[in-house]
Amino acid sequence: MTPMTRRQTLALSTTVMSGFLMGAPALAQGRARVVIVGGGFGGAAAARRLRRVDPDVDVTLVTEAAEFTTCPFSNLVIAGERTIESITFGYGALADEGIRIVVGRATAIDPAARLVRMEDGAALAFDRLVLSPGIEMKYDRVPGYSKALEEVMPHAWKAGAQTILLRDQLAALPQGGTVLIAVPNNPYRCPPGPYERASLMAHALSRTNPTAKIIILDAKDSFSKQSLFVQGWEALYPGMISYVPFADNGGILEVDGGEMTITTAFETFKGDVVNFIPPQSAPQFVQDAGLTGEGEWCTVDQATFESADVPGVHVLGDAAIVGDMPKSGFSAAVQGGVCAHVLAALLRDRVPERGVLLNTCYSLVSPGYGISVAGVYRVAEDGHLKSVEGSGGTSPVEATPEFRAAEADHARSWYATLTTALFG
């Protein structure tokens, strides 16, 4: 048998799928169809929860790849502390539950016809659509930067091949070399992520390359858990990490992949490794469908995640602005679960119930030193998903090493529990 190319396999799978959904009305009759685009934390959570809340709904999960590599814990891979395989998951458990997995790229949404159009020409019909498509890099915002340059200056802000590239570059850093990390302005995926990355790079370098330097060029003047990170850096990696806020760099004017330089308003920085994390937005096909209004992120009803611009389409996770919740895997997973309850209610003409939503972002300053920021969110009378006053917040600045170690353990437990629940 001639092996099919990956593309042929994808085409076949989406064709079979759409044939079932669209060409066999008798089979679909009486069953509501929910299509979920995005195989990350939000999409997987929505799909699995919906199967449990209402087994009579046909659930299709559209995912760009047959496996999902998580951004959480990818900084441990870059630091050589974990394998890429240990943060990569398949969809077999979801398929076993009766969720239809379609591997392929969604390229357009037709809300009037209630169709998701796929790159291979197939179309998936839905009664309600959930989008949890994550982010897209904006390659055109900084002179000199381009998609091609991500192979030279990896962002590693979508985990997978980019993660491996940055890991290998870091391992090959010359003795005493310099790592540049360029961080975009808010909003972007995982607000504390760049600083955890600097931390874990420093952890790796402090053992193999102790005279190396890490310079963070930030497009903003402060960041999530800043005092906790800085305290950890001073304790664990004194002198290795330099933080240059916007006020001290004036913004990035140009990058040069040949020279490996980043030119800011005030100075040109040269790196042996350059981790350029570009600004981000909701993916283009989401913007093209009119889901982002005048902006670059989706505006949604913060209780139901239904688009403010396109009825019947729900958006959650990093691509949406969901009240005060940050763009995190934890938030997306919670939103996906809640959205499943919302869909089950709306498909039966019930008014969806509401609950309390939580988020936690754990960051590892080293593998044995964890810090966190927590949030409690509730839909207020004005419809805004608001952070509950007086709740949440960060780990204490004054804490024992045992406390930091416990939070590092909790970070690992959180990761194991969530990935098992979603993909196991």
Place this chain on the structure above:
Amino acid sequence: MNIAPTSLEKGIRDIRICDTFLCQPARNKGNTLVLQRKIGKKAALILFVALGPAAAGAEGEQISYLSCQVCHGAAGTGSSIPTLQGRPYDELLTLLTSFATGTAQTTIMHRFMVGTTDADREGLARYISQGEGDQP
């Protein structure tokens, strides 16, 4: 398309039967919900619908519990975060209240519980102690 336009009790897992009958929930009997529909003036059709694991508990509590489950998994996994399964109502409520009032030492739970109401914590303790959320 919409299915089963009913206001049936929350969490009914097998609702297909209601596509053809306008059901009224009569009483909850163990793991079975008894539904009846009057046909004509006197006759009553009684249907038994098996309830799935999501049956008990208000849906608002199920929704709130989703956030707990992100960290608190099943017992016996070696997690540093304790399981909530199998804990009685009184123990859970006492614990959650002590987090809310700041009398119990934790790394993170007090930051969550200060953002909850008495009713939130009672509802969660009830829902978790009933074991209905143990299904992953």
